[in-house]
Amino acid sequence: MKKKKIVFVVNYFYPDFASTGQLMTELCLYLQNDFEITVVAAIPEGAEADASGKRFIYDDLENIEIVRIKLPKLDKSNKLSRLKYITAYFLFAIVALLKQRKTDVIYTISTPPVLGGLIGTIGKFLKGSKHIYNIQDFNPEQAEAVKYTKNKVIFGIARFIDNLSCKFADHVITVGTDMQETLAHRFAKNSNSIPSNSVINNWTDEQDIVPLDKDHPRVKEFLLKYGLLNKLIIMYSGNLGLYYDLENIIKLVKHFKDNSDVAFVFIGDGAVKKDMIRYSDENSLTNTHFLEFQPKDSIKYSLNAADIHWVVNQKGIKGVSVPSKIYGVMAAGKPVLGVLESGSEAHRLIVNSECGFVLEPEDYNGITLQLEDIIQKDRSELILKGLNGRKYLEEYLKKDMALSKYKKLLLYLTS
Structure with a gap:
């Protein structure tokens, strides 16, 4: 037929x-x-x-x-x-x-x-x-x-x-x-x-993107290449576009600029990237790194280089869009720092899977306090939350x- x-x-x-x-x-x-x-x-x-x-x-x-x-x-x-x-x-x-x-x-x-x-x-x-x-x-x-x-x-x-x-x-x-x-x-x-x-x-392809230790040769290669070894890495990987309030989130990094043990890593390109780099340069945010999109076969390693990933949306995006990056983060078994409206799809996934922390968009004081808490946390707690996400993805997504x-x-x- x-x-x-x-x-x-x-x-x-x-x-x-x-x-x-x-x-x-x-x-x-x-x-x-x-x-x-x-x-x-x-x-x-x-x-x-x-x-x-x-x-x-x-x-x-x-x-x-x-x-x-x-x-x-x-x-x-x-x-x-x-x-x-x-x-x-x-x-x-x-x-x-x-x-x-x-x-x-x-x-x-x-x-x-x-x-x-x-x-x-x-x-x-x-x-x-x-x-x-x-x-x-x-x-x-x-x-x-x-x-x-x-x-x-x-x-x-x-x-x-x-x-x-x-x-x-x-x-x-x-x-x-x-x-x-x-x-x-x-x-x-x-x-x-x-x-x-x-x-x-x-x-995402959960058979390709899997949890990897930072000692994995390709993950370690990524860390060495960008001078990120032995740092707590807070990563955003994806479109640096108009719908994520990134031009304000980058301003919160200034509060942590003197913490050399922490690295804020932004991977990708988009409409607000130039403004973010300009702000970083003007304020000497030396622990902030802007990287190009990684080749497809390297994404699983860059995702696993992070200790926690941003998954964010602008206020007003609830019911309008779902940040697809959350599936890759969950597949890699990494915890999520969500800046998302309550009741949104990504918010629901984080809460139901217990894979991270969620704050409302534009709650800049709350986000800063949450970052402080994450930096002080025992890494084992972050690892556990990340693996919760992987388990949930394998069951439902x-x-x-x-x-x-x-x-x-x-x-x-x-x-």
């Missing part, structure tokens, strides 16, 4: 290992034997330039066909650059999608904001396909939380468009129970109009558990 065809329009895909890129790559690889899979994605940042001048580059990964879109260079800290990039992606992703033949299901994610869902809505009606809309972040709620613009008209239009995408989707997937509540709230005036939806959490839910849903929708 001929396989049903699914076209994933997902922006980030292998070899781009931004968190959604990695998730979508693993999902497509898992599904490739049961479905005909085509992926429409941007050419990854840092990839070698194609001299042909073609807009679309055709590629493959195992049984997966890939259509890569050549886009303008992106400066994440520049709003105009973001707008040019997003507009180009939106238009050319639709063109690439419409070129696909006999598409049974279009799968889109909420990246770029609002337009990701709209691509699927347009494709659904022009191609007569079913549409699955995976919401990783709710917008405009996310942009409102960080006051990205004061123009309420823009927010109103964005909400209207995204509600249409949800309404017309054959199924909406959110990645947390708090996000499912946000979806229901959007359609609260008529509960019968709430779209068909389910919660499927994100994941395994990669195959999430992937099998996707497969079951897609088989049902294409039956």
Whole structure:
């Protein structure tokens, strides 16, 4: 019997290992034997330039066909650059999608904001396909939380468009129970109009990322390389973007600047990184380190180099987004220092698994006191909390558990 065809329009895909890129790559690889899979994605940042001048580059990964879109260079800290990039992606992703033949299901994610869902809505009606809309972040709620613009008209239009995408989707997937509540709230005036939806959490590969001792050769190599040996390491690993209040959290580090036994390590890139580095330099935060994203095969070692990991969100992000980094931290058996709103998905995971400490966003005094307490704690207590997280993940959050839910849903929708 001929396989049903699914076209994933997902922006980030292998070899781009931004968190959604990695998730979508693993999902497509898992599904490739049961479905005909085509992926429409941007050419990854840092990839070698194609001299042909073609807009679309055709590629493959195992049984997966890939259509890569050549886009303008992106400066994440520049709003105009973001707008040019997003507009180009939106238009050319639709063109690439419409070129696909006999598409049974279009799968889109909420990246770029609002337009990701709209691509699927347009494709659904022009191609007569079913549409699955995976919401990783709710917008405009996310942009409102960080006051990205004061123009309420823009927010109103964005909400209207995204509600249409949800309404017309054959199924909406959110990645947390708090996000499912946000979806229901959007359609609260008529509960019968709430779209068909389910919660499927994100994941990490718990067989690849496992707890490792600091004496492990590759972990020790990382520590030596960056001068972090024999220090208590408080790490943030991930996107240094607009939605995490990192520009204020870095200011709390100043309180500990004279503690040479403690290292605050920020791994990654994003819109606020330059501001964080500037603040660190201006205030001589010599125990603060900014590192580039680690290669995929090294992440398990860098995660294990830390004694505790930040998992943070800006105030107002509850029900809007779930920080995927928490799954990697739990897999590595490391404790979590959460700065998260009560009732949010990540907050719930930390409390239920007893894998760390949680404070409310913008409680800067409380966060400082918690850091003081962590620094003074016996390391064995931190180790125990970290292993609690690993145990919880193995019981409830395994990669195959999430992937099998996707497969079951897609088989049902294409039956």
